Amino acid sequence: MSNLRVIDSHTAGEPTRAVVSGGPDLGGGPMAERLRRFEKHHDDFRRSVVLEPRGSDALVGALLCEPTDGRCATGVIFFNNVGYLNMCGHGAIGVAVTLAYLERVELGELRLETPIGVVSIVLRSPNEASIENVPSYRFRSGVAVAVEGLGIVRGDVAWGGNWFFLADSTSIPGLAPIALGAEPQLTEATRRIKAALVREGVTGRDGAEIDHVELFEPAVSAGADSRNFVLCPGAAYDRSPCGTGTSAKVACLAAEGALQPGEDWVQESLIGSRFVARYRLNAEGEVIPSITGQAFVCGDTTLIRHPQDPFRDGIG
Numbered sequence: 001m002s003n004l005r006v007i008d009s010h011t012a013g014e015p016t017r018a019v020v021s022g023g024p025d026l027g028g029g030p031m032a033e034r035l036r037r038f039e040k041h042h043d044d045f046r047r048s049v050v051l052e053p054r055g056s057d058a059l060v061g062a063l064l065c066e067p068t069d070g071r072c073a074t075g076v077i078f079f080n081n082v083g084y085l086n087m088c089g090h091g092a093i094g095v096a097v098t099l100a101y102l103e104r105v106e107l108g109e110l111r112l113e114t115p116i117g118v119v120s121i122v123l124r125s126p127n128e129a130s131i132e133n134v135p136s137y138r139f140r141s142g143v144a145v146a147v148e149g150l151g152i153v154r155g156d157v158a159w160g161g162n163w164f165f166l167a168d169s170t171s172i173p174g175l176a177p178i179a180l181g182a183e184p185q186l187t188e189a190t191r192r193i194k195a196a197l198v199r200e201g202v203t204g205r206d207g208a209e210i211d212h213v214e215l216f217e218p219a220v221s222a223g224a225d226s227r228n229f230v231l232c233p234g235a236a237y238d239r240s241p242c243g244t245g246t247s248a249k250v251a252c253l254a255a256e257g258a259l260q261p262g263e264d265w266v267q268e269s270l271i272g273s274r275f276v277a278r279y280r281l282n283a284e285g286e287v288i289p290s291i292t293g294q295a296f297v298c299g300d301t302t303l304i305r306h307p308q309d310p311f312r313d314g315i316g
């Protein structure tokens with residue numbers, strides 16, 4: 001029988017489950033190599049942690065690892081119901097708040113080592129953090145795809161730590177506004193858009209799969225700039241405004257000249273939760289987004305993987 005300790009949190013409504021002990025031994029070396037070992041040799045562990053009966057489709061896992069970079073508070077590999085994530089903005093905020101809960105870090109600056117590089121975080125309070133994401137950019141603009149039941153949908157392809165296709169939902173005839181109650185229709189529409197991207201061979205750089213679809217429209221609440229709906233890999237929608245999705249949006253706004261360095265962009269989600277985003281330009285002129293949001297620990301749990309449990313490795 002194997003037991004593991006997990007800390008559950010939510011960031012702006014989106015859940016993160018950090019595995020703090022009992023995870024698989026992935027050895028040393030770069031985080032990208034350890035991710036590949038995780039995927040090749042321990043995918044049963046991923047399924048056990050995030051799939052039913054212990055998890056749900058919306059849950060993002062975060063395996064905490066010993067970092068190779070001594071400046072980092074921890075290494076982390078993010079995963080979900082269908083596989084592995086390059087980065088996760090809401091998850092990084094959740095991990096920072098989890099580390100504070102565990103008294104492993106103090107308020108102020110800290111770093112996380114991810115498979116795509118080091119992410120800097122400022123822990124502003126025990127429940128609020130700002131992450132400085134990886135360089136983000138718009139790869140293609142005004143890409144048109146023929147979508148079943150929706151007609152021609154135009155959007156941008158952008159990188160914010162994951163690959164996104166971003167489209168204005170108000171330009172899609174018959175689509176419901178982004179609000180609770182409309183998530184089944186919005187999920188089906190974004191699944192069809194994703195299928196169209198695959199069918200028409202629309203990809204990110206070097207043929208990378210576009211595994212997130214983001215719809216956006218004018219904000220509902222005062223003080224916000226936009227409302228979004230993000231379809232994540234595995235067909236679950238993001239309850240938060242999506243950290244990497246907001247980074248991709250900021251990169252598109254920067255490319256259009258619609259948002260200047262240092263200006264705030266307040267992104268709200270389908271459930272009304274918010275991230276505050278801004279960006280700076282590094283020495284190479286790249287867009288470096290920062291995302292500020294709140295997270296709360298909501299569980300400190302021991303998961304049990306009984307050897308005789310027929311669903312030890314999850315359902316699905």
